[in-house]
Amino acid sequence: MTSPKMFSFWALLAIVAVAAFFTYQVMSIFLVPMFLAAILVVIFRPLHDWMLQKLKGRNALAAGATTLVILLIVLVPMIGIFSMAIKETIDLVRSDDQPKVEVRLDRLRNRLGLTIPNPPLYHQIVEEIDNLIETPPTGRSADAATALITQLRDDLNNYREDLGEATIQEIEAGGDAELENHDQLIADARAGKIEQIAVDLEQDPQLGTMSADAFSRWRTMSEAIDIANAQLGEILDAVKNEQLTPGDLIFASRMEDVRAALRRQTVAYLGGQPMATLRLYANPGDREASRFQAVAIDRLETYVLPVTGAGTKFVGGLVLGIGILILSLYYFFYDGPALISAAMRLSPLDDEYERQLIEEFSRVSRAVVLATLLSAVAQGILAGIGFWFCGLESVFLLMFLTMTLAMVPFAGAASVWVPVSIWLIVAEEKMAAGIGLAIYGVAVISLVDNIIKPFVLHGQSKLHPLLALLSVLGGVSALGPIGILVGPMLVAFMQVLLNMLRGELVKMGEAESLKDTNLRKSS
Numbered sequence: 001m002t003s004p005k006m007f008s009f010w011a012l013l014a015i016v017a018v019a020a021f022f023t024y025q026v027m028s029i030f031l032v033p034m035f036l037a038a039i040l041v042v043i044f045r046p047l048h049d050w051m052l053q054k055l056k057g058r059n060a061l062a063a064g065a066t067t068l069v070i071l072l073i074v075l076v077p078m079i080g081i082f083s084m085a086i087k088e089t090i091d092l093v094r095s096d097d098q099p100k101v102e103v104r105l106d107r108l109r110n111r112l113g114l115t116i117p118n119p120p121l122y123h124q125i126v127e128e129i130d131n132l133i134e135t136p137p138t139g140r141s142a143d144a145a146t147a148l149i150t151q152l153r154d155d156l157n158n159y160r161e162d163l164g165e166a167t168i169q170e171i172e173a174g175g176d177a178e179l180e181n182h183d184q185l186i187a188d189a190r191a192g193k194i195e196q197i198a199v200d201l202e203q204d205p206q207l208g209t210m211s212a213d214a215f216s217r218w219r220t221m222s223e224a225i226d227i228a229n230a231q232l233g234e235i236l237d238a239v240k241n242e243q244l245t246p247g248d249l250i251f252a253s254r255m256e257d258v259r260a261a262l263r264r265q266t267v268a269y270l271g272g273q274p275m276a277t278l279r280l281y282a283n284p285g286d287r288e289a290s291r292f293q294a295v296a297i298d299r300l301e302t303y304v305l306p307v308t309g310a311g312t313k314f315v316g317g318l319v320l321g322i323g324i325l326i327l328s329l330y331y332f333f334y335d336g337p338a339l340i341s342a343a344m345r346l347s348p349l350d351d352e353y354e355r356q357l358i359e360e361f362s363r364v365s366r367a368v369v370l371a372t373l374l375s376a377v378a379q380g381i382l383a384g385i386g387f388w389f390c391g392l393e394s395v396f397l398l399m400f401l402t403m404t405l406a407m408v409p410f411a412g413a414a415s416v417w418v419p420v421s422i423w424l425i426v427a428e429e430k431m432a433a434g435i436g437l438a439i440y441g442v443a444v445i446s447l448v449d450n451i452i453k454p455f456v457l458h459g460q461s462k463l464h465p466l467l468a469l470l471s472v473l474g475g476v477s478a479l480g481p482i483g484i485l486v487g488p489m490l491v492a493f494m495q496v497l498l499n500m501l502r503g504e505l506v507k508m509g510e511a512e513s514l515k516d517t518n519l520r521k522s523s
Helices: 004-043 045-054 059-093 098-112 119-134 142-175 182-191 194-202 209-240 249-269 273-282 286-303 311-346 351-389 395-406 414-426 431-457 465-479 483-522
Strands: none
Touching: 004 045, 004 311, 004 351, 045 059, 059 311, 059 395, 098 414, 119 142, 119 249, 142 209, 209 249, 249 273, 351 395, 351 414, 351 431, 351 483, 395 414, 414 431, 465 483
């Protein structure tokens, strides 16, 4: 039977477990700022010791002065950069400068060769066909279907005119000059006079194989539109004569044939499946553009800043966290040794292990966190200077992204300045700025990482690059942004704990071996 003493022990252990659970629930929101405060204390301990010496042992005053210095050189600049990045993000997402955005997109599409003739009309035709196919059997009358089919035929004829005009412009671009009979060719193209255009083009000495290819593709597309119009005419007559019921399977099948034929010819006209896919994605219709914008706003509002109803909660939590961080900093500096001694007395671990864990926390904080943060901040500031000189907007947002990604192994600051350099060259047509930023990124921004980390680490052991990457990704997934710092530290502590466990097992094995040896000697 269990003795009363053992029963009391297990009951006490259960009560402690329950109390620990609820204590964690109460204190969980303060753990991250306290953890950050502990890291800052370890990093700035030499500064506090210097302050304590200069202030002749007045501990409270030295703790306050050290906390104030940390606020001025670390927290205030970082909060300022973060706030400006959030503001620029909100301005970027909520920007209503639609004409400016459209001009930039048109310029980018033209430079990359991703334009298509009259994208709004093309997408309108696609939506009209989809609506005729996907409407339920009871959802459309014959009159409504007749009106939609008639509108679709008109739109196809209009789009053929746009294709003809675009073809003439493409032919002229291939010849690097305006054709002598430009106006007549445009008129014939709009009227669908393909054979007449063919005769006129053959007589023009400026044309080459590119022009012939453009004309051939337009002729094929124009013929496909003629066939689609003929099919739609047959469907329209069948609907009027009540031989087809709008919305039933046969009607949908006939419309599906029209859509499939037009889709095949559109792919051929746009240069094959890969290029057609790129061009269609680069020229979204109003519905697709609205959907993309809504998704972008939703993601940014969710992951960058809850700027809607949760904004007050976010700001309140941020202010509370900063307040806890400042208070923790002060009391850790003021009464740190006493707090550590109290924790060691309450801990069931051996004092040797406790001291080893504290030493490991200090080592990892300096070796991993300090090196990572210093390198990221330096790369972010240098990148921000480069972005500013290149005349980019949202400099603080790009700077913040550079600092954040610089802490991720294998990604680094290059995952920001490389796309920005490409954007400057391709979208902004700033060749000198783009190439200059790329050279600056290689020679200055990314090189800083190889200077600061070895200088801070001083040959100390660090995590294997693959393990560091996995610890960062896993930490972010489990804990959010703070996981970039916590993940590697947890992995490092796990290594220490496994070494402790290995040491205990070795000691137990040695003790068991010694016991067996003594038993054999005694026998």
